[in-house]
Amino acid sequence: MPTIIASPDDESLAELCGKLAARAERLDESGDWPTEQLRLFADFGVYQWFAGPEWGGQAWDQESILRGYLALSGACLTTSFILTQRDGACRRIESSTNESLKERLLPGLTSGELFATVGISHLTTSRRHVAKPVLQARRIDGGFLLDGFSPWVTGADHADYVVLGATLMEGDEATSLQATGEQLLAAVPSTLPGVSTPPPAKLVGLSASHTGQFKLENVFVGEEWLIAGPVENVMLAGKGAGTGGLGTSTLALGLAKAAIDFISSEASKRPELEPPRDGLLREWEELEASLFAAIRNEPKCTNDELRGGANSLVLRATQASLAAAKGAGFVVGHPAGRWCREALFFLVWSCPQPVVSAHLCELAGILD
Numbered sequence: 001m002p003t004i005i006a007s008p009d010d011e012s013l014a015e016l017c018g019k020l021a022a023r024a025e026r027l028d029e030s031g032d033w034p035t036e037q038l039r040l041f042a043d044f045g046v047y048q049w050f051a052g053p054e055w056g057g058q059a060w061d062q063e064s065i066l067r068g069y070l071a072l073s074g075a076c077l078t079t080s081f082i083l084t085q086r087d088g089a090c091r092r093i094e095s096s097t098n099e100s101l102k103e104r105l106l107p108g109l110t111s112g113e114l115f116a117t118v119g120i121s122h123l124t125t126s127r128r129h130v131a132k133p134v135l136q137a138r139r140i141d142g143g144f145l146l147d148g149f150s151p152w153v154t155g156a157d158h159a160d161y162v163v164l165g166a167t168l169m170e171g172d173e174a175t176s177l178q179a180t181g182e183q184l185l186a187a188v189p190s191t192l193p194g195v196s197t198p199p200p201a202k203l204v205g206l207s208a209s210h211t212g213q214f215k216l217e218n219v220f221v222g223e224e225w226l227i228a229g230p231v232e233n234v235m236l237a238g239k240g241a242g243t244g245g246l247g248t249s250t251l252a253l254g255l256a257k258a259a260i261d262f263i264s265s266e267a268s269k270r271p272e273l274e275p276p277r278d279g280l281l282r283e284w285e286e287l288e289a290s291l292f293a294a295i296r297n298e299p300k301c302t303n304d305e306l307r308g309g310a311n312s313l314v315l316r317a318t319q320a321s322l323a324a325a326k327g328a329g330f331v332v333g334h335p336a337g338r339w340c341r342e343a344l345f346f347l348v349w350s351c352p353q354p355v356v357s358a359h360l361c362e363l364a365g366i367l368d
């Protein structure tokens with residue numbers, strides 16, 4: 001049995017990263033759900049990082065967790081990304097005041113027996129321009145009826161529970177339902193009647209994350225599954241999955257570091273690669289310092305600036321690794337090509353609008 005990882009300095013973290021990296025290429029090519037990698041997370045105690053001791057967890061502080069993510073995401077972005085969605089769901093559940101829900105779900109989530117994920121983007125960054133909320137809730141005796149879909153749910157077809165956001169509606173169903181202005185968050189069991197998961201989307205990268213829609217056709221969700229709300233801006237209540245958090249920048253930096261390390265290994269044989277490697281590494285170290293300053297509440301910049309910087313670096317560092325790898329890097333199976341595709345993910349994943357706007361200006365060559 002592997003040694004449980006008790007700190008980001010443990011050698012067992014490097015051992016786990018080696019196992020993930022060895023499987024990353026095959027995972028990308030197959031697009032299969034990473035059952036084995038997620039089992040490794042359980043065996044190495046990774047799920048324990050996020051939960052309190054009362055649930056069997058180690059309750060790592062935020063800095064240690066991000067150091068863990070930094071290492072994991074350089075080894076395999078897809079499984080690290082799945083971990084962030086699972087972690088976001090667990091934190092939402094743990095920060096709830098629904099004690100019986102916590103007792104029911106958190107021990108299994110911490111040991112790795114259960115898998116939970118999140119479907120919240122329709123409350124934050126997805127489908128915000130459409131007039132009718134895509135996932136509606138109506139209050140009925142003992143709970144809520146949920147109708148509609150959550151557009152992006154990672155691991156939807158493998159989830160035991162999905163932490164879902166829904167918009168509360170009122171009025172006569174036959175005429176017109178109106179949004180009350182309140183929203184709710186619930187841990188919805190995937191086994192409830194009326195729940196379905198269409199086959200996941202084939203993606204430019206990270207297809208093995210099995211991200212797809214989670215559909216609900218008038219699904220009765222009892223009050224016992226409620227995490228928060230109904231309340232205005234339910235995402236501001238509690239902790240956990242949100243938009244553009246430090247975790248997203250951490251994963252971008254983890255992937256950028258893998259690409260920079262590759263350039264370093266090439267530079268040992270090709271000195272002309274040293275200046276670009278040095279420039280990228282300097283920028284990486286500055287962003288890493290900003291990330292940890294932000295965690296310690298001594299920010300050097302805003303979270304949006306950090307995310308914008310991490311996004312910009314990961315796109316350039318991965319493309320630099322491809323240029324360094326030359327034609328060999330363009331052949332399927334070489335990590336540099338995969339890293340380039342994976343870096344594009346950061347342009348769309350949980351990306352706050354000001355960061356998207358800044359990227360568009362950068363790409364258009366328009367300075368702020």
Ligand SMILES: Cc1cc2nc3c(=O)[nH]c(=O)nc-3n(C[C@H](O)[C@H](O)[C@H](O)COP(=O)(O)OP(=O)(O)OC[C@H]3O[C@@H](n4cnc5c(N)ncnc54)[C@H](O)[C@@H]3O)c2cc1C
Nearest residue numbers: 085118119120121125126127129152153154211348349350
């Ligand atoms: C691989 C992947 C995994 C993800 N995993 C999760 C997850 O596990 N949980 C989760 O909650 N979220 C997840 N997300 C969602 C993510 O965080 C963002 O919310 C999502 O990428 C936003 O994209 P969208 O196409 O839904 O945006 P939308 O804003 O809905 O845009 C969709 C389309 O609508 C049109 N459009 C956009 N804005 C306007 C406008 N103002 N007027 C008219 N037309 C407009 C455009 O044609 C656009 O292409 C994931 C996303 C990806 C790509």
